[in-house]
Each structure stands twice: as structure tokens, then as C-alpha cells.
Amino acid sequence: MGHDEFQKQEGRIFTTSFFVLLTLSLIGIILIAVRCVKGIGAVSNMSDGYPWGIWIAYDVATGTAIACGGYAVAILVYIRNHMRYHPLIRSCILTSMFGYGLAGFSVMVDLGRPWNAYNFFVPSKWQFNSAMFEVALCVMAYSTVLIIEFLPAILYSLETSRWRRLHLILDSLQPLFAPDKDTVLGNIGYVRAAAAWIRPRLDKVLIFIIVLGITLPTMHQSSLGSMLLIAATKLHPLWHSPLLPLFFLINCIYIGYSIAILESVISSYAFRRPYEIPQLSGLAAIIPWLATLWLAVVVGDLTWRGQLAAVWRFDIYSCFFLLEFALLGFGSLILFRDQNRRSPRWLFVSAALIVLGGALYRFNVYLIGFNPGQGWIYFPSLSEVMISVGIVAIEILGYQVLVKMVPVLPRIGHRRHARFRATTPRTGLPYPAITKSVTPVQPT
Amino acid sequence: MLKPTHAPTRSHFSFSVFQYFSICPFITMNKDGCFPGELPRRDFLKLCATATAMLGLPFRMHSQVAAAARSSAKPPVIWLHFQECTGCSESLLRSSHPSVSSLILDLISLDYHETLMAGSGAQAEQSLHESMAANRGKYLLVIEGAIPRARNGIFCKVGGKTAMELLREVAPGAAAILCIGTCSSFGGIQSVGVNPTGAVGVRDLVTDRPIVNLPGCPPNPYNFLSTVLHYLTFKRLPELDALGRPKFAYGRKIHEHCERRPHFDAGRFAQAYGDAGHAQGYCLYKLGCKGPATYANCSVQRFNDVGAWPVSIGHPCIGCTEPEILFKLPIAEKVQIHDPTPFDSYAPANLKEKGKGPDPLTTGLVGLAAGAVIGAGIMLAKKLPTAAPTQAGRTHDHEPAE
Amino acid sequence: MSRQNRREFFKAAGLASAGLVATVTPAAASSAHLPDNAQSGMLYDATKCVGCKACMTACKRVNARPGGLAFEQAKFDQDGLWDAPEDLSGNTRTLIKLFKDTKGWSYVKYSCMHCQKPSCVSVCPVSAMTKDPVTGIVDYSKDVCIGCRYCQVACPFNIPKFQWDRTLPRIVKCDLCRNTNLKDKGIPACAETCPAGAILFGKRKDLLAEARTRLRQHPERYVPHIYGEHEIGGTNHLYLAALPFGSLGLPVLPSDAPAAFSEQIQHTIYKGFIAPIALYVSLCCIAVRNLKKGEAQPAPAVTPKKEV
Structure with missing residues (x-):
């Protein structure tokens, strides 16, 4: 678990995409302010029939599944002991962190009386019958675990950074606001020492935290499915099954692997880094089996409950069910072929299909298959969508900035347990011209 | 004398x-x-x-x-x-x-x-x-x-x-x-x-x-x-x-016992003096009747021992028992009703449409965005190399055991 | 190593999913739940209701508190003349509606059903929804509620309503005037005020007996069914009507309580918290052993395959 497996992405922080995302974030934040002043109804189309809109269906139910990359890869690395996937884990954990942060933030926007949320910590108020209680506590615990899991990267940066940005900031503040620059800089030594003291100690117990980070998602992802168990009269029989917890659990794992692939391919493309084909093809070999297993259980469950006929009714429910089925099926079919698992293009396409299909499943359970009774309709309002978009924008923004500040991405040309890699331009990469932008920072 | x-x-x-x-x-x-x-x-x-x-x-x-x-x-x-x-x-x-x-x-x-x-x-x-x-x-x-x-x-x-x-x-x-x-x-x-x-x-x-x-x-x-x-x-x-x-x-409002109250509950109002509604004896609220804000028993006790009172002869109440209404609010001005009672009709037990559905702008924008994302995905997929790039200089430490 | 690991992994996964798999079988056995007929409830007889809405008015008068019930303006009502709720809402706890078609017409009163096994109480993560064990009243506490609206998702009758248009919203539902009229006068305001005797308040067993008597004495007047007697495990609010209840906007429901079903699954998985702890411990063992193996073989070019 050496830190030399990872590197910072060099480059400017203030890019065009940064400002686009910043604008979207600001729109979202303004709308959230409106929601805080005028109530939820002022910005959303949620109603008493559809009390949960896209903030829950997308940001929480789907968002946490998409954020399961960290969970899925951690299973692979630490439980199945495929250490070669270790280079992927930090970026997966970071996206998980942001994904769960997004879910948590959305929940706070969505809650009507968030100031009472402290009751989750009051034992006399605990309600063990409630799936949501379980989800809430687990998600809160898991978010903490993710932060601790990510802490080594931050500590490493604190320890080794040359503090160039701090210098720059201090310089810009110099004459007026920060007259005593040396005092501030003098304290850097303490920070470095503290980070250096904590890091090895944290590394020793980290494995127990990591395993906690595998247990907790197992619990709450299944409970996300349990949440809709009680809506027996409202959720369409295509989806309402006693196996909902199991479906959600498997669903989040294959989404997790797929999202790890997507993320890696896209960031390789965007940051012009070489593709991590060996790791990705390994991941990709697991997905189709999981997805097929899942599809088989779904069909078995439908048969057992005698709802198979509902699939072929071709009403709106059956159409969405078939779409979800088709996306997952096609995605799996592509990945069954070994050659496709080595092609960035097909990896991307299939992973995207699987993520879409898996996400659609969660949407189906939480929104599309949910029918509260005669006459109720729901479609998100523009401001409701923009709040979700704003929160996602904040997430991506954070990811963009953090990968440039702390070593997150796998080191280029990484070799397992390699102590140090020279930064010479590599031959045989698809984009030889861009090697200048991938200069890793040398650890001091 | x-x-x-x-x-x-x-x-x-x-x-x-x-x-x-x-x-x-x-x-x-x-x-x-x-x-x-x-x-x-x-x-x-x-x-x-x-x-x-x-x-x-x-x-x-x-x-x-x-x-x-x-x-x-x-x-x-x-x-x-x-x-x-x-x-x-x-x-x-x-x-x-x-x-x-x-x-x-x-x-x-x-x-x-x-x-x-x-x-x-x-x-x-x-x-x-x-x-x-x-x-x-x-x-x-x-x-x-x-x-x-x-x-x-x-x-x-x-x-x-x-x-x-x-x-x-x-x-x-x-x-x-x-x-x-x-x-x-x-x-x-x-x-x-x-x-x-x-x-x-x-x-x-x-x-x-x-x-x-x-x-x-x-x-x-x-x-x-x-x-x-x-x-x-x-x-x-x-x-x-x-x-x-x-x-x-003075314990209750004139409105509560007004003989024109059924017209109010049913939403039938005289809109102007002498119009058809006025002739039919409809509610005078829209002519400025202060009955809903005036505490008095005129509508019950009436005047002159002949059962007459202003509202019965077609003039809105002017709120003469209320210090804040009489001569202070114009006779034609409508008063706010602070304790409304149900309208004389019933919500249907089977409402046709409840909740808020899609509006064209949102659907359009969401559709555009979804289209853009799918388009971008397809473009990206096209740009991605089909075959794995040659991995010179890379060793695969251990291939999956399967 | 891989193969052995896989075996261990599946062992751990088996532990974890044992609970999940176990849920499949007992789901059917969840309906064993006896109604407590000593609880308080109401019997609404739609054939006696005259549609005067005195209950609506009384409810708002008695239960109006700052931040609570409020008057609702109809779209056509520019001057705010009437209280014209179209449905139960964050401003309205009870409501008389009218059903009318070619076959006939009937009034119907909506309010909380005060289920024997309430879904809203089962799902509330912070116990803001509570069911009084003696009176059976399902009550709500705004001081605890976090506003997650899970109760709304769970309620098969769509009774809890949220104040969507308020800065400090809360859930609104009937509590049988528990803190107002019932406390002061021993009877909910709607039942007290009803001039037609269409709303009876009393113990569930008395109400059921009365309902059966009415069905027996006037079989021609009623649909031969007491709505709420068995629906989702029984409710304390009961209905008699001349028209099928489905057409009155009351959902046709099975006699199993969804709350019992979901709780059974949840409890099977998390009984004594054994499954999660077992999962954690076994995963820890695997991970630590893997880690030690990794340290024992520093930087191997190829990991030797182990045969089991």
C-alpha cells in the first residue's frame, strides 16, 4: 500500500470546465437557498403522492450505487487479495467519498426538518424497524470511514508538499492581510511532523477501517432495497419482491465495478494518461457474471411470484423493466468476450450500459414503478433538476481539484511494489505527444 | 309646549x-x-x-x-x-x-x-x-x-x-x-x-x-x-x-346568521346594485358587505319589529359596530375573511390529476441534456481506441487466475 | 491463493447473505397479528353523512395551532372567501368528499385510519410517529420529526401530508384530537360535532358490533363489508358505505400488514446484529491474512499459484 503507487495530476486548477462546473454549482446553491426560505414545494414538483423525487431516487439511491466503486474495488483488493487492483483504489475511494457526500448533502436538502436530524444519535429515538434508520446510520458511518480511508493521501501531501500554493496565496495577501509570513510558514514544520507521526500509525489500523468500509455498504446498500419493501401496495409487482435487499446489494457491486471502469477510462482520456487495461479487463471479467446472476435471480423471483406475465404487458412499467433488462443484458454480453475486455472503447460502452441499466433499476424501484394511487403524477421540476445537477457539479469540481492537489490517480507505468518510477517519456503510448503533461511530482 | x-x-x-x-x-x-x-x-x-x-x-x-x-x-x-x-x-x-x-x-x-x-x-x-x-x-x-x-x-x-x-x-x-x-x-x-x-x-x-x-x-x-x-x-x-x-x-358575526349566507356558501353574489344577482337576493359580499367582519346580532334580532335590517333590503352591512370599519373602510370595499368555512361543493372522491407533472421547458431541457450526454458518450466511445494500446514497458504482475 | 481466497470470500458472502436468503421463506407467515379491539377508533357511516362539513370546520377550529392547520383557497376564489381543500393536505386533517356517477352517489370522509399495525410508525427512523399502546392513536411529534417523508411513502392510504409550501414544514395527520378535543371533552371534534350521527367514536369492538348490527338490520343500504376490519391488519377507523369502497377513493387492500412483512425481513437480517458482526469479523480475518501474505512475499514478479 505504498504511496508511490499514486501520483498527483499536474495541471492548472482553473480550467474552463472548472468555471462551467462552478456556475452550475452556484445555480444549485442559489436554488437550495430558495428552498430553505420558501419551502420544498417552491423548487420541486414533489407532492404528497410522490414524497420522494429525484433527490432521493437519483442523488441517494442511484448516487450511492454509483459511489460504490470504492466498495466494490475494496472487496476485490482486500478480500479477494488481488493487489494489482490497488492502484485503482484511491480514485475509487475519492469518488465514493464525493458520491456519499453528494447523497448526504442531498438528503439534508431533501429533509423537511433537518435541524431535528440529531435525533439519529439519541438512543431513545432509535427505531430498529425502520430501514431508513439503518441506512442513515450506516451511510453516516461509511462516510466517516471513507474519509479515514482517504486520509493517508492527504497526510502524505501535507508531509511532502512544497506548499507552493500556500506560498502563492501568502504572497498575494502579503502587504495587507498577512504581514507575518514567516510565522505561518514556520508552522509548516509542525504540520509535516504531525502528518508524518500519524501516517504510519494510521496505516497499521487502516485495514480494520477498510474492512468496516466493506461491511457498512453491504448493510446499507441492501437496506436501500429494504426501504421500499413496506410500499407493498404502491410499488409495482415487477419490482416489489422480498428479495429487494439482495437485488440492491448485487446491483451496487456491478455498478461499482462498472463505474470504476468508466471513471478510469474517462479520466485516462481526459487527463491523457495511458489506459489501465490490465486492471480494467480483470474487473470487466467479473461484471457480466454478476449481472447475469442478478438477471437470473430477477427472472426466477418473478416466476416464483407469478408476475412473469407483467413483463409482457408492454405498459409503461413493462417497458421500463425491459429497458433495464436490455441495458444490463447487452452490457454483459459485450463483456463476455475477452477481446472486448481489452478494448477501451468496448469497456467504456459496456460499462456505460451496465451503469445505465443498474441505475435505471434503482429509478424504477424508487420512482417509475412507484404508484401511490389513482391520479398522482410526478415529473421533476427544472429547479429540482438544477439542484441535483448543482450538487453533482460540486462533486465533480471537488474531484477535479483534489486529484491535482493530492496523489490519487495511479502512477503512470506503475509496477506493483515499484519503489520509484523515472519520469522519462514513455514509448508506445497512444498519445506520445502529451507526455509532458504527466510529470509526476517526485516524493521528497 | x-x-x-x-x-x-x-x-x-x-x-x-x-x-x-x-x-x-x-x-x-x-x-x-x-x-x-x-x-x-x-x-x-x-x-x-x-x-x-x-x-x-x-x-x-x-x-x-x-x-x-x-x-x-x-x-x-x-x-x-x-x-x-x-x-x-x-x-x-x-x-x-x-x-x-x-x-x-x-x-x-x-x-x-x-x-x-x-x-x-x-x-x-x-x-x-x-x-x-x-x-x-x-x-x-x-x-x-x-x-x-x-x-x-x-x-x-x-x-x-x-x-x-x-x-x-x-x-x-x-x-x-x-x-x-x-x-x-x-x-x-x-x-x-x-x-x-x-x-x-x-x-x-x-x-x-x-x-x-x-x-x-x-x-x-x-x-x-x-x-x-x-x-x-x-x-x-x-x-x-x-x-x-x-x-x-355582539358575540358572533353578522355573517354567521345572515339570511343570504347560503348564497355566499354557494358562491352566488350580487356584482352591482340592481343587477340580476341583486334582484335574486344573492350575497352582498362583493358590494362591500362587512358582515363577515362585524360582530353584531342584526341578522338575528333585526330592527323595527318588522324583521327588516339593511342586508334584508339589499344594502351591504357597513360594519357600524366595529370601530375599525365604520366610516374607516369605504362601503364598497371587501373585507378579508379570517375564518373561512367550506365552500358549498365537494371535492370529487376520484380526482383526475394530483401532483405536478412535466412542464415543456423542463422536459425539453432534461431531454436535451440527456441527449447531449448520450451523444458525448457515443463521441467518446468513437474516439477511444478499439484495441488495447501496446503495453511496452508494462508487465502484468499476475494475470487473473481464472 | 486466488482460489482459496475465493472460497473464503464465498464463505463470508454466504454468511452475509444467509440472512437475506432466509427472508424468502417466512414472508408468508407475517400476518399472524391479532387486532386489539380495545383501542379507540371511529366508525364513519357514509349513508348517514349529510355532507354538511361541520366535521371539517370543527377539526380546523379545534386543531388550529401556529404552523399547523390552515385554510385553503380554491383557485377561483380570489378573495379568500372559503376554506376549500381538494384533498387532505398539510393544512387539512379531515375532509368530506363526494363520489358521484351514474349508479349513485355518496359522501366520504377522509382522515387517518389509525392502523393496528401502522406502516408510518414502522418506518419512522426517529420515532416521531408513535402508536399509543392503550388508545391505539397514531400520533406525530414535530419536535422529533426530521421531515424525511418516509411515512408518506409507506402509508397505503396516503394519509400523512407534508407542508410543501412552508419554510418550517411538518407532517399533518389526524391524531383523534388527542391533545385537544379528546383531552378536553373525551371525544374528537368531528365526532362531537357531527349532526347526523355519521361519525361514531368509541372502542373498536363496540364500533365493530354496531357496524355489524347496521349491516344486519339494513342489508339493503350497505355494501356488505366493514372497511378497515381486516384491511392491512385492521384499522381503528372503520367505514360503512352504500357504494364499493374502491370507488370512494379508499384503496382496495390485502389483509396483511406491509409493516409486518418488511419488519420481518429487516429483523431477520439484523437479528441481534449477529449477521453484520459476523460479516465484519470474518472479512477482517481474511483481509489481515491477505495483508500478511503480501508482506511475506515482497515485490514478487509473479505470485505463485497455490493449489488447495
């Missing part, structure tokens, strides 16, 4: 107030002739029953009320007029159960009433002072009209004394003060706007005597009579609301 046709037999004071009546063409006569010495029993019981009912007392109480009314201990009453139009007195004169003659002869001892007195000048003032001295602490003081305060109250003088001086003189000896009409209760029309005379109601000047406000322009005489009878029966004043009005008469 005409001589009184009947010598007052039961009056405390030496001259009759009935001279006035003989020249008044609008006095309601009763069967026994113009001014009976005794109130006919039938009318008397009718009055007591009316008052008992109005006071909200159980019916068996009416004998008690009658007994109190019959007793010889009639409360002396002093009636002062200040800035007013005498409409309140006029209204009282129109009551027929009892006629005002019965009232002042049989029920109370009206010792001083500037309009009804036959006497005038020093003689009248003397009777006032005699009564005040003889009944100190026992007489009921009735005030009609507002009291001007500007320039030491020179805008209203009786017998050389300003209204303020008179009030200061008479009020301390009163058992209770009944303010009849909106002027004496709250200041009335002369207190509106710039209020040039500085007119106020009694409640702004007297604080150490119990005050009953009987606002209205004019007030219903039965509210006054019932208050007096309540005092006679129970030796105390009736329960009052926050504005000092007896709750038995």
Missing part, C-alpha cells in the same frame, strides 16, 4: 317626558291607547321573553327576568347627549316590546334625558343634580354621542358646561356607564380622519367605572333593553368582549 296627556304616576321626577311623544307621529301605539299607565301583561311578558332569549338565558329564567322587571326597585337612569345625531334615542323610541313609554315608566326611572324631557333650562339641570345626589353610586349613566376634547372641549356644551365637564361630574357617581351608539363607544363619525374636535368615546376618558359599549349606528334598542334587564335581574352587568360589548349581542 303641550301639556302631558297623562300625569306620570310612577316617575321619580316632577315633570313628564311624555310631552314629546304626543307630537311624534312615529310612536308605536299599543292597544290600550297611547300612553298606558301600565304595560299590558302580554307585552310585558313578551319583552321579558325576548330579553331572556337574547341574553341566552334558559327559558325558565324568563319568570325571573319578569320578576326583576316587575319589582319596584327601578334603577334610576341618567341619559346624557353629546356629539350625536339622536339616532340612538330615535331607534329606542321605535321599539314596541315594550314601547319606550313602558320602558321609562315601568322598567326604569329615566331621570334625565335631554330629548325626551319636557322641562328645560335650570329646571332640567336641577333634576339632574337631584337625581345624582339622591342615587349616588346607584344610577345607570347612559351616554349618547362622542366627547370632544380639542380646545378644552368647546365644541359641545350643554347648560354652559362642556361635554368633558359634564362627564367628569356625572360619571363618578354612576353604578355603570352604558355607551349607546358607536359615537359614545368608540368616537363615531366625528372621530374619523383628522378628527377636528378631538372626539373620543367614553372608554378613553373614564377608566374607573364599569362601561358597557353598545355600538351601532344606531344600535338595536333591544340590546340596550336586554343589558338593562340583565342588570336588573342579576344586579351585575353582562359578560363583555374585548371591546366592552355584551357578548350576548
Whole structure:
């Protein structure tokens, strides 16, 4: 678990995409302010029939599944002991962190009386019958675990950074606001020492935290499915099954692997880094089996409950069910072929299909298959969508900035347990011209 | 001046107030002739029953009320007029159960009433002072009209004394003060706007005597009579609301008992005077009726013993018992309804559409965004290399075991 | 190593999913739940209701508190003349509606059903929804509620309503005037005020007996069914009507309580918290052993395959 497996992405922080995302974030934040002043109804189309809109269906139910990359890869690395996937884990954990942060933030926007949320910590108020209680506590615990899991990267940066940005900031503040620059800089030594003291100690117990980070998602992802168990009269029989917890659990794992692939391919493309084909093809070999297993259980469950006929009714429910089925099926079919698992293009396409299909499943359970009774309709309002978009924008923004500040991405040309890699331009990469932008920072 | 046709037999004071009546063409006569010495029993019981009912007392109480009314201990009453139009007195004169003659002869001892007195000048003032001295602490003081305060109250003088001086003189000896009409209760029309005379109601000047406000322009005489009878029966004043009005008469809104209420509940309104709705007797709310904001029993007790009141003849209520409405809100202005009741229709048990569905802008934008993402995905997929790039310099430490 | 690991992994996964798999079988056995007929409830007889809405007015009068019930303006009502709720809402706890078609018409009163096994109480993560064990009243506490609206998702009758248009919203539902009229006068305001005797308040067993009597005495007047007697495990609010209840906007429901079903699954997985702890411990063992193996073989070019 050496830190030399990872590197910072060099480059400017203030890019065009940064400002686009910043604008979207600001729109979202303004709308959230409106929601805080005028109530939820002022910005959303949620109603008493559809009390949960896209903030829950997308940001929480789907968002946490998409954020399961960290969970899925951690299973692979630490439980199945495929250490070669270790280079992927930090970026997966970071996206998980942001994904769960997004879910948590959305929940706070969505809650009507968030100031009472402290009751989750009051034992006399605990309600063990409630799936949501379980989800809430687990998600809160898991978010903490993710932060601790990510802490080594931050500590490493604190320890080794040359503090160039701090210098720059201090310089810009110099004459007026920060007259005593040396005092501030003098304290850097303490920070470095503290980070250096904590890091090895944290590394020793980290494995127990990591395993906690595998247990907790197992619990709450299944409970996300349990949440809709009680809506027996409202959720369409295509989806309402006693196996909902199991479906959600498997669903989040294959989404997790797929999202790890997507993320890696896209960031390789965007940051012009070489593709991590060996790791990705390994991941990709697991997905189709999981997805097929899942599809088989779904069909078995439908048969057992005698709802198979509902699939072929071709009403709106059956159409969405078939779409979800088709996306997952096609995605799996592509990945069954070994050659496709080595092609960035097909990896991307299939992973995207699987993520879409898996996400659609969660949407189906939480929104599309949910029918509260005669006459109720729901479609998100523009401001409701923009709040979700704003929160996602904040997430991506954070990811963009953090990968440039702390070593997150796998080191280029990484070799397992390699102590140090020279930064010479590599031959045989698809984009030889861009090697200048991938200069890793040398650890001091 | 005409001589009184009947010598007052039961009056405390030496001259009759009935001279006035003989020249008044609008006095309601009763069967026994113009001014009976005794109130006919039938009318008397009718009055007591009316008052008992109005006071909200159980019916068996009416004998008690009658007994109190019959007793010889009639409360002396002093009636002062200040800035007013005498409409309140006029209204009282129109009551027929009892006629005002019965009232002042049989029920109370009206010792001083500037309009009804036959006497005038020093003689009248003397009777006032005699009564005040003889009944100190026992007489009921009735005030009609507002009291001007500007320039030491020179805008209203009786017998050389300003209204303020008179009030200061008479009020301390009163058992209770009944303010009849909106002027004496709250200041009335002369207190509106710039209020040039500085007119106020009694409640702004007297604080150490119990005050009953009987606002209205004019007030219903039965509210006054019932208050007096309540005092006679129970030796105390009736329960009052926050504005000092007896709750038995001013406890509910006109709107609550209005005969046009079904039209209101059904949403049928007169839109203009004389329109079809007005002719049909629809609700007058949209013409500015203040009934929904006015506490009074007009819609129940009505006026002139013939069941008439403004709303029944097609004019909206002007809110004359409310200090904040009368003369302050335009007659045509609509009032806000603070405690709405259900509309006279029913929500269907099977609503067609509930909740908010898609609007074109959102669907369009979401569709565009989704299209853009899918397009970008396809473009990206096209740009990605199909085959894995050659991995020179890379070793795969361990291939999957499978 | 891989193969052995896989075996261990599946072992751990088996532990974890044992609970999940176990849920499949007992789901059917969840309806064993006896109604407590000593609880308080109401019987609404739609054939007696005259549609005067006095209950609606009384409810708002008695239960109006700051931040609570409020009057609702109809779209056509510019002047705010009437209280015209179209449905139960964050402003309205009870409501008379009218059903009308060619076959007939009927009034119907909506309010909380006060289920014997309430879904809203089962799902509330912070116990803001509570069911009084003696009176059976399902009550709500705004001081605890976090506003997650899970109760709305769970309620088969769509009874809990949220104040979407308020800055400090809360859930609104009937509590049988528990803190107002019932406390002061021993009867909910709607039942007290009903001039037609269409709303009876009392113990569930008395109400059921009365309902059966009415069905027996006037079989021609009623649909032969007491709505709420068995629906989702029984409710304390009961209905009699002349028209099928489905057409009156009352959902046709099975007699199993969804709350019992979901709780059974949840409890099977998390009974005594054994499954999660077992999962954690076994995963820890695997991970630590893997880590040690990794340290024992520093930087191998190829990991030797182990045969089991």
C-alpha cells in the first residue's frame, strides 16, 4: 500500500470546465437557498403522492450505487487479495467519498426538518424497524470511514508538499492581510511532523477501517432495497419482491465495478494518461457474471411470484423493466468476450450500459414503478433538476481539484511494489505527444 | 309646549317626558291607547321573553327576568347627549316590546334625558343634580354621542358646561356607564380622519367605572333593553368582549346568521346594485358587505319589529359596530375573511390529476441534456481506441487466475 | 491463493447473505397479528353523512395551532372567501368528499385510519410517529420529526401530508384530537360535532358490533363489508358505505400488514446484529491474512499459484 503507487495530476486548477462546473454549482446553491426560505414545494414538483423525487431516487439511491466503486474495488483488493487492483483504489475511494457526500448533502436538502436530524444519535429515538434508520446510520458511518480511508493521501501531501500554493496565496495577501509570513510558514514544520507521526500509525489500523468500509455498504446498500419493501401496495409487482435487499446489494457491486471502469477510462482520456487495461479487463471479467446472476435471480423471483406475465404487458412499467433488462443484458454480453475486455472503447460502452441499466433499476424501484394511487403524477421540476445537477457539479469540481492537489490517480507505468518510477517519456503510448503533461511530482 | 296627556304616576321626577311623544307621529301605539299607565301583561311578558332569549338565558329564567322587571326597585337612569345625531334615542323610541313609554315608566326611572324631557333650562339641570345626589353610586349613566376634547372641549356644551365637564361630574357617581351608539363607544363619525374636535368615546376618558359599549349606528334598542334587564335581574352587568360589548349581542358575526349566507356558501353574489344577482337576493359580499367582519346580532334580532335590517333590503352591512370599519373602510370595499368555512361543493372522491407533472421547458431541457450526454458518450466511445494500446514497458504482475 | 481466497470470500458472502436468503421463506407467515379491539377508533357511516362539513370546520377550529392547520383557497376564489381543500393536505386533517356517477352517489370522509399495525410508525427512523399502546392513536411529534417523508411513502392510504409550501414544514395527520378535543371533552371534534350521527367514536369492538348490527338490520343500504376490519391488519377507523369502497377513493387492500412483512425481513437480517458482526469479523480475518501474505512475499514478479 505504498504511496508511490499514486501520483498527483499536474495541471492548472482553473480550467474552463472548472468555471462551467462552478456556475452550475452556484445555480444549485442559489436554488437550495430558495428552498430553505420558501419551502420544498417552491423548487420541486414533489407532492404528497410522490414524497420522494429525484433527490432521493437519483442523488441517494442511484448516487450511492454509483459511489460504490470504492466498495466494490475494496472487496476485490482486500478480500479477494488481488493487489494489482490497488492502484485503482484511491480514485475509487475519492469518488465514493464525493458520491456519499453528494447523497448526504442531498438528503439534508431533501429533509423537511433537518435541524431535528440529531435525533439519529439519541438512543431513545432509535427505531430498529425502520430501514431508513439503518441506512442513515450506516451511510453516516461509511462516510466517516471513507474519509479515514482517504486520509493517508492527504497526510502524505501535507508531509511532502512544497506548499507552493500556500506560498502563492501568502504572497498575494502579503502587504495587507498577512504581514507575518514567516510565522505561518514556520508552522509548516509542525504540520509535516504531525502528518508524518500519524501516517504510519494510521496505516497499521487502516485495514480494520477498510474492512468496516466493506461491511457498512453491504448493510446499507441492501437496506436501500429494504426501504421500499413496506410500499407493498404502491410499488409495482415487477419490482416489489422480498428479495429487494439482495437485488440492491448485487446491483451496487456491478455498478461499482462498472463505474470504476468508466471513471478510469474517462479520466485516462481526459487527463491523457495511458489506459489501465490490465486492471480494467480483470474487473470487466467479473461484471457480466454478476449481472447475469442478478438477471437470473430477477427472472426466477418473478416466476416464483407469478408476475412473469407483467413483463409482457408492454405498459409503461413493462417497458421500463425491459429497458433495464436490455441495458444490463447487452452490457454483459459485450463483456463476455475477452477481446472486448481489452478494448477501451468496448469497456467504456459496456460499462456505460451496465451503469445505465443498474441505475435505471434503482429509478424504477424508487420512482417509475412507484404508484401511490389513482391520479398522482410526478415529473421533476427544472429547479429540482438544477439542484441535483448543482450538487453533482460540486462533486465533480471537488474531484477535479483534489486529484491535482493530492496523489490519487495511479502512477503512470506503475509496477506493483515499484519503489520509484523515472519520469522519462514513455514509448508506445497512444498519445506520445502529451507526455509532458504527466510529470509526476517526485516524493521528497 | 303641550301639556302631558297623562300625569306620570310612577316617575321619580316632577315633570313628564311624555310631552314629546304626543307630537311624534312615529310612536308605536299599543292597544290600550297611547300612553298606558301600565304595560299590558302580554307585552310585558313578551319583552321579558325576548330579553331572556337574547341574553341566552334558559327559558325558565324568563319568570325571573319578569320578576326583576316587575319589582319596584327601578334603577334610576341618567341619559346624557353629546356629539350625536339622536339616532340612538330615535331607534329606542321605535321599539314596541315594550314601547319606550313602558320602558321609562315601568322598567326604569329615566331621570334625565335631554330629548325626551319636557322641562328645560335650570329646571332640567336641577333634576339632574337631584337625581345624582339622591342615587349616588346607584344610577345607570347612559351616554349618547362622542366627547370632544380639542380646545378644552368647546365644541359641545350643554347648560354652559362642556361635554368633558359634564362627564367628569356625572360619571363618578354612576353604578355603570352604558355607551349607546358607536359615537359614545368608540368616537363615531366625528372621530374619523383628522378628527377636528378631538372626539373620543367614553372608554378613553373614564377608566374607573364599569362601561358597557353598545355600538351601532344606531344600535338595536333591544340590546340596550336586554343589558338593562340583565342588570336588573342579576344586579351585575353582562359578560363583555374585548371591546366592552355584551357578548350576548355582539358575540358572533353578522355573517354567521345572515339570511343570504347560503348564497355566499354557494358562491352566488350580487356584482352591482340592481343587477340580476341583486334582484335574486344573492350575497352582498362583493358590494362591500362587512358582515363577515362585524360582530353584531342584526341578522338575528333585526330592527323595527318588522324583521327588516339593511342586508334584508339589499344594502351591504357597513360594519357600524366595529370601530375599525365604520366610516374607516369605504362601503364598497371587501373585507378579508379570517375564518373561512367550506365552500358549498365537494371535492370529487376520484380526482383526475394530483401532483405536478412535466412542464415543456423542463422536459425539453432534461431531454436535451440527456441527449447531449448520450451523444458525448457515443463521441467518446468513437474516439477511444478499439484495441488495447501496446503495453511496452508494462508487465502484468499476475494475470487473473481464472 | 486466488482460489482459496475465493472460497473464503464465498464463505463470508454466504454468511452475509444467509440472512437475506432466509427472508424468502417466512414472508408468508407475517400476518399472524391479532387486532386489539380495545383501542379507540371511529366508525364513519357514509349513508348517514349529510355532507354538511361541520366535521371539517370543527377539526380546523379545534386543531388550529401556529404552523399547523390552515385554510385553503380554491383557485377561483380570489378573495379568500372559503376554506376549500381538494384533498387532505398539510393544512387539512379531515375532509368530506363526494363520489358521484351514474349508479349513485355518496359522501366520504377522509382522515387517518389509525392502523393496528401502522406502516408510518414502522418506518419512522426517529420515532416521531408513535402508536399509543392503550388508545391505539397514531400520533406525530414535530419536535422529533426530521421531515424525511418516509411515512408518506409507506402509508397505503396516503394519509400523512407534508407542508410543501412552508419554510418550517411538518407532517399533518389526524391524531383523534388527542391533545385537544379528546383531552378536553373525551371525544374528537368531528365526532362531537357531527349532526347526523355519521361519525361514531368509541372502542373498536363496540364500533365493530354496531357496524355489524347496521349491516344486519339494513342489508339493503350497505355494501356488505366493514372497511378497515381486516384491511392491512385492521384499522381503528372503520367505514360503512352504500357504494364499493374502491370507488370512494379508499384503496382496495390485502389483509396483511406491509409493516409486518418488511419488519420481518429487516429483523431477520439484523437479528441481534449477529449477521453484520459476523460479516465484519470474518472479512477482517481474511483481509489481515491477505495483508500478511503480501508482506511475506515482497515485490514478487509473479505470485505463485497455490493449489488447495
